Amino acid sequence: MNAGEMLFQALKPVGLPVYPTVYQGKGDEFIVFVLADERPDMCGDDEQITEICAPDIHLFSRQDPTGKKKRIRRLLREAGFIITETATLYEKDTRYHHVIISAEIDGEIDD
Secondary structure, eight states: OOHHHHHHHHHHHSSOOOSSSOOOOOEEEEEEEEEEEEEEEEETEEEEEEEEEEEEEEEEESOOOOHHHHHHHHHHHTTTEEEEEEEEEETTTTTTTEEEEEHHHHEOOOO
């Protein structure tokens, strides 16, 4: 499984820039994802066969994020991710709404 590529493909229809780990630009809306946890899931014959990947997807928006938050959650589920938690914050210093969507997916190892 290459979770990074899966996230790029799943989030592409949102129409916002998507970046792994850090965004260096100055846009009003963008998505950053972090592969927060990758751990073994199933092993056989002394080898790891599958793993669970738990990414955090961060939506930053200076507009009301509700519609995009719902769309991102739906697209992630359609791509096979399980949503485990969602939090919505407002950052006064940057004036961004910050939505954090935590998810999980398991699959065969591709690294």
